[in-house]
Amino acid sequence: MDLRERAEWVLKNFTWNPQGGNDPFWMKTEQRGPCQVKSTGELDIILDCIDRCPKDFQGWIVEIGTGKGGTAALMAAKAVFHGGLQVITMSPDLKPEIDIELEGLKEVVNYYNVKSEPFYEEFKKIIGDEKIWFLYVDGEHTEQGANKDLNLYYPHVAEGGYILCHDMTMQRVRNGVEKFMNEHPEFKRIITKHPIQGLYKRYSPLKNI
Ligand SMILES: C[S@@+](CC[C@H](N)C(=O)[O-])C[C@H]1O[C@@H](n2cnc3c(N)ncnc32)[C@H](O)[C@@H]1O
Incomplete structure (x- = not known):
């Protein structure tokens, strides 16, 4: 099969995972069986944000x-x-279920x-002047962790691009995200059908995109 x-x-x-409650969604991998991804609501948001990326955009999903x-x-x-997007994904634990290469x-x-923190300097070298269209924050689930990740990576988010913060049902994660957002009015929350996640769009004060 080609790409x-x-x-x-x-x-x-x-x-659908027939055993799971709570709206879980699974992807069958050819080699290793099911691999859990997100609930349908959140998946729709992710796919929709990527669909909204302008066709001539050359940059990153992180x-x-x-x-x-x-x-x-x-x-x-x-x-x-x-065609113009590449994905960077990072985590300190390489779990055996990871199926990126396999797919x-x-x-x-x-x-x-x-x-995320020790990787940041290398990240800057990798992306250079290019921007992030979609930043998905789902790493260390603490107030400090969520806040630090946003503070580190947000400067690279394109105007018109998105940040999606996962697990905002956790008070500590919500605190970290809200603290960041209160200090960054250029990001506006988008109300979605899946309100437990925090979706934010970066607006340009000049262009109003
Ligand atoms: C809930 S899982 C992520 C699920 C994944 N985003 C998905 O949608 O399938 C949380 C991941 O964050 C990673 N993690 C924890 N602290 C991190 C950090 N400081 N930087 C990057 N990843 C981190 C964990 O190792 C784990 O792989």
């Missing part, structure tokens, strides 16, 4: 906290069809086995 066929395969091969790699694989599959999408996804 586009692989990406199509990943995007199509989702199935995920802080890879977990089992399901969401990274999905975002990478979307990136294939955009044959490594041309568009770069996994780094590292924490």
Whole structure:
């Protein structure tokens, strides 16, 4: 299968987990069985944000906290069809379920086995002047952790681009995110059908995009 066929395969091969409650969503990987990704509501938000990326945009999707790699694989599959996007995903634990390479999408996804803070200097060198279209914050689930990740990576988010913060049901995560957002009015919350997650769009004070 070529890259586009692989990406199509990943995007199509989702199935509800019959055992799971709480709206879990699973992706079947060819080699290793199910790999948990997000609830449908959150997946729709992620896919929609990537769909909104302008066709001529050359840049990045960044995920802080890879977990089992399901969401990274999905975002990478979307990136294939955009053409100008690449995914960076990072986490300190390389779990065996990670399926990014197995799904044959490594041309568009770069996994780094590292924490967000020590990785930041290398990250800057990798992306250079390019911007992040979609920043997905799902790493250290503490007030300080969420706040630090936002403070480090937000300068690279493009005007018109998005930040999605996962697990805002956790008070400590919400505190870290809200503290950051209160200090950064250029990011405005977007109310979604899945309000427990925090979706923010970066607005330009000049262009109003
Ligand atoms: C809930 S899982 C992420 C799930 C994944 N985003 C998904 O959608 O499938 C949290 C991940 O964050 C990682 N993590 C924790 N602290 C981190 C940090 N400081 N930097 C990057 N990743 C971190 C954990 O190792 C774990 O892989």
